[in-house]
Amino acid sequence: MGASSSGLLDEAKISHIKGLVDSTLQSFSVFYHQQYSAAYCGHLHQEVEPKKEGRGLLLTQRPQYDPEDVLYKGTVKFSCWDEQGKKWKERYTVLRRDYKLEIHDSIETFNRGAAAKLVLQPAGGVVLTTEEESKTLLEKSCAGILNGILHTNTLLKTQPSKCGSTKIII
Known part of the structure; x- marks a missing residue:
């Protein structure tokens, strides 16, 4: 039977890898929060005020006509x-x-x-x-x-x- 890769690591290597991953995620999370806010605001702006060449993302309804017309x-x-x-x-x-x-x-x-x-x-x-x-x-x-x-x-x-x-x- 094969041994798992995590079984070959000792406690020092495991804690070192956890530290690297945590520091990378911490530095990325600041960037992610900034970019997500900007992207979300851009998405809302596109829904409310669509560009001239594209269609807006808000659903619109056709005008209601009288069926007797x-x-x-x-x-x-x-x-x-x-x-x-x-x-x-x-x-x-x-x-x-x-x-x-x-x-x-x-x-x-x-x-x-x-x-x-x-x-x-x-x-x-x-x-x-x-x-x-x-x-x-x-x-x-x-x-x-x-x-x-x-x-x-x-x-x-x-x-x-x-x-x-x-x-x-x-």
């Missing part, structure tokens, strides 16, 4: 999956700050304060802006089920959209 409102062409074969209808939509999408029959019903016909809570949805995008998405999502039937299906034949109009498929 309107991000977008306008008329869009709208169709539901349960109304297949029907024409696209013009609906008045309102997108709120909390990203709820309210769908009203018309701008008049919205202005009267009537309840929305449909309110969508988004959870990873997609807004399609062209008929081609909706066909592509439908073909991609139903490719394994329908195996090419989509191209001849009459459900995909819809009215041509006007330029610049938006279609939402749900």
Whole structure:
């Protein structure tokens, strides 16, 4: 079995090493207290008054907005999956700050304060802006089920959209 290094030292060497370590730590502790105070004050200064090029270390909060603020409102062409074969209808939509999408029959019903016909809570949805995008998405999502039937299906034949109009498929 090996002998420990401290076992080879006699009492004189042990006390000599302890004295060296104590004197070194005593001289270092004065320097450490001075530098720690300066570094801590610098850290506090950086938190309170950040430099122009850097960000401060204090946490800031985003401004609180009213969830009823309107991000977008306008008329869009709208169709539901349960109304297949029907024409696209013009609906008045309102997108709120909390990203709820309210769908009203018309701008008049919205202005009267009537309840929305449909309110969508988004959870990873997609807004399609062209008929081609909706066909592509439908073909991609139903490719394994329908195996090419989509191209001849009459459900995909819809009215041509006007330029610049938006279609939402749900």
